[in-house]
Amino acid sequence: MNRLGQKIARLVETSGPISVADYMAICLFDPADGYYTTRDPFGAGGDFVTAPEISQMFGELVGAWLVAAWHALGRPVPVTLAEIGPGRGTMMKDVIRTVGRLAPDLGHGASFALVEASPRLAALQKETLRDIGARLDWFESLDAVPAGPLLVACNELFDALPFRQFVRQDGRWLERAVGLDDAGGFRFVAGTATLEPGALPPDADQAPEGSIFEIAPARDALMDLIAGRLVGQGGAGIFFDYGHLRPGFGDTFQAVSRHGFARVLESPGAADLTSHVDFDALASVARAHGLAAHSATQGEFLLAMGLLQRAGQLGAPLDEAGRAKISADVDRLAGPGAMGELFKVLAILPAGVPAAGFPGAS
Ligand code: SAH
Numbered sequence: 445m446n447r448l449g450q451k452i453a454r455l456v457e458t459s460g461p462i463s464v465a466d467y468m469a470i471c472l473f474d475p476a477d478g479y480y481t482t483r484d485p486f487g488a489g490g491d492f493v494t495a496p497e498i499s500q501m502f503g504e505l506v507g508a509w510l511v512a513a514w515h516a517l518g519r520p521v522p523v524t525l526a527e528i529g530p531g532r533g534t535m536m537k538d539v540i541r542t543v544g545r546l547a548p549d550l551g552h553g554a555s556f557a558l559v560e561a562s563p564r565l566a567a568l569q570k571e572t573l574r575d576i577g578a579r580l581d582w583f584e585s586l587d588a589v590p591a592g593p594l595l596v597a598c599n600e601l602f603d604a605l606p607f608r609q610f611v612r613q614d615g616r617w618l619e620r621a622v623g624l625d626d627a628g629g630f631r632f633v634a635g636t637a638t639l640e641p642g643a644l645p646p647d648a649d650q651a652p653e654g655s656i657f658e659i660a661p662a663r664d665a666l667m668d669l670i671a672g673r674l675v676g677q678g679g680a681g682i683f684f685d686y687g688h689l690r691p692g693f694g695d696t697f698q699a700v701s702r703h704g705f706a707r708v709l710e711s712p713g714a715a716d717l718t719s720h721v722d723f724d725a726l727a728s729v730a731r732a733h734g735l736a737a738h739s740a741t742q743g744e745f746l747l748a749m750g751l752l753q754r755a756g757q758l759g760a761p762l763d764e765a766g767r768a769k770i771s772a773d774v775d776r777l778a779g780p781g782a783m784g785e786l787f788k789v790l791a792i793l794p795a796g797v798p799a800a801g802f803p804g805a806s
Contacts, residue, residue, distance in 0.1 A: 503538025521553035529601035533569030687721030743784025
């Protein structure tokens with residue numbers, strides 16, 4: 445077992461099985477051996493490729509959405525344009541460039557905030573954005589971002605926040621925990637904590653033995669913080685991730701390493717750990733603050749924002765191979781077999797403020 449595995453095993457030996465949420469938090473953010481604290485996981489040479497790393501078109505369309513939201517909000521200045529969990533800083537680079545071109549007033553009037561929990565990734569972001577020529581600040585949490593109107597965007601942030609699993613056993617829902625097996629490795633065990641009936645879907649009683657139900661208080665808490673801030677000080681937010689628009693049962697805990705699936709309980713800290721995001725839960729948190737929440741698949745949203753037109757513009761001066769590459773990028777970002785349907789997007793704005801890119805939204 446690796447060093448982080450040994451550390452977790454000692455914790456389990458002394459205090460008993462730990463929740464899936466605690467296991468995930470340690471694996472991703474242990475200061476010495478955590479996945480995000482020690483690695484640069486993105487891109488072809490890493491473990492996985494995210495939408496902004498596939499093509500500049502993704503960040504450009506996010507930038508176009510933020511510009512449209514800024515206009516719809518009455519063009520507030522000064523304003524902070526923030527990204528939480530910026531990875532390598534690629535999306536922010538494309539957003540800043542796009543904002544500067546589409547809305548120079550916003551480009552000059554905004555300060556750009558990067559909220560990043562991993563010091564190593566923050567350093568990488570500084571490198572990516574070194575010559576961008578915009579006002580940039582880094583923060584470890586959204587709490588530290590100065591007061592005022594906020595435009596916020598996140599890609600694949602919420603899937604990386606810890607979540608909890610409950611397993612149906614003998615008619616009860618028991619928290620799934622990580623314990624030790626006889627060989628000294630990790631295995632799932634049923635813990636003692638149960639879920640209050642109010643937190644379960646109405647059909648939870650009919651779920652077969654062994655069913656899994658997931659909740660993510662850490663995600664809800666972050667959405668609560670964002671929504672509270674937007675209501676109090678103005679602004680809008682947009683969030684992309686893989687997940688479902690309606691809650692349901694199922695085990696979505698996954699580990700990814702070198703572009704393939706790995707075992708979640710093997711090699712702690714060496715693989716990315718995530719689960720699917722419940723967009724309905726996040727939308728409910730935002731609506732509880734009185735905000736409007738709109739959701740769609742990533743494919744629907746990108747097409748509505750003009751993905752094909754942008755691809756055409758970028759492809760026009762290129763040769764056949766260049767155009768084929770752009771067309772393949774469009775398929776990866778918006779195609780139903782790729783990210784187009786599995787990935788979803790949620791936008792939150794003050795009630796009555798129109799949202800670009802969501803057909804049918806008021
Ligand atoms: N948005 C990037 C990276 C996604 S990976 C992209 O699409 O390529 C998740 C990112 O969120 C990493 O940068 C990780 O360090 C960061 N992160 C995870 N939890 C966080 C938290 N609580 N606050 C801020 N950043 C966080």
